[in-house]
Amino acid sequence: MPEGLRADCSRCFGLCCVALPFAASADFAISKDAGKPCPNLLADYRCGIHAGLRERGFPGCTVFDCFGAGQQVSQVTFAGRDWRGDPGRAKRMFQVFPVMRQLHELLWYLTEAMSLDAARGLRDQLAAALEETEKLTHASAETMIELDLPAHRSKINELLLRASELARAGTGGPNRRGADLIGAKLRGADLRGASLRGALLIGADLRGADLRLADLIGADLRDTDLTGADLTGSIFLTQSQVNAARGDATTKLPPSLTRPAHWKRAPTGKRRPARRR
The missing domain is CATH 2.160.20.80 (E3 ubiquitin-protein ligase SopA)
Incomplete structure (x- = not known):
């Protein structure tokens, strides 16, 4: 898989620790609203309890994968500018992050579908969908916020389903x-x-x-x-x-x-x- 689809927390502004909400449960020791920094987030955007997340009651954090969306939003969409000190930028960044994560997840699936020998007859369509989705990940924050994501996912899912059926045929x-x-x-x-x-x-x-x-x-x-x-x-x-x-x-x-x-x-x-x- 391309490295851009793997999370690189060192190039992210702790977006998963701020933009997303979580509720006190077996996965999280506390509840947190969307847009509110986790109390374990340090000033340099590292996690203060990273080495002991499971022991401290945060196994949900160890499960989460942004597919590289964090560094894409931080370093590309917002050109290395963080969310601290600018409420307007913070709001847009937190709106874009979950959209970017879904787009990167689709890129992961499309990349895998392209590698399936049995689905080689779909490669032109898969390549076109991959290119379209890749372009969206480089769009402006405003474009991504207004994107009809369910419609885009539905279109991609039809292709992925066909690729899956071809790969599993005869089993x-x-x-x-x-x-x-x-x-x-x-x-x-x-x-x-x-x-x-x-x-x-x-x-x-x-x-x-x-x-x-x-x-x-x-x-x-x-x-x-x-x-x-x-x-x-x-x-x-x-x-x-x-x-x-x-x-x-x-x-x-x-x-x-x-x-x-x-x-x-x-x-x-x-x-x-x-x-x-």
């Missing part, structure tokens, strides 16, 4: 699109080529499941157990989804994604004490 995978699979017992399930678009898999047991070529766009993987699951070749899986799930060193991920630091290590078994001679 015989089940169609569980939008299914309520919260807490489902799917250990060792054969879900190769399945459509799990928008499926609710919160807390589901997918240990050892075969998810190769499964379409996971928009699937809710919060607290899903992916220990030993095979997700190589899965379609439209993102880092934020992986971060929200549970897994270990035996979980197989696509090469574009990284194993979260909070995932447990694979069990090695207890060493037997040496016999005395």
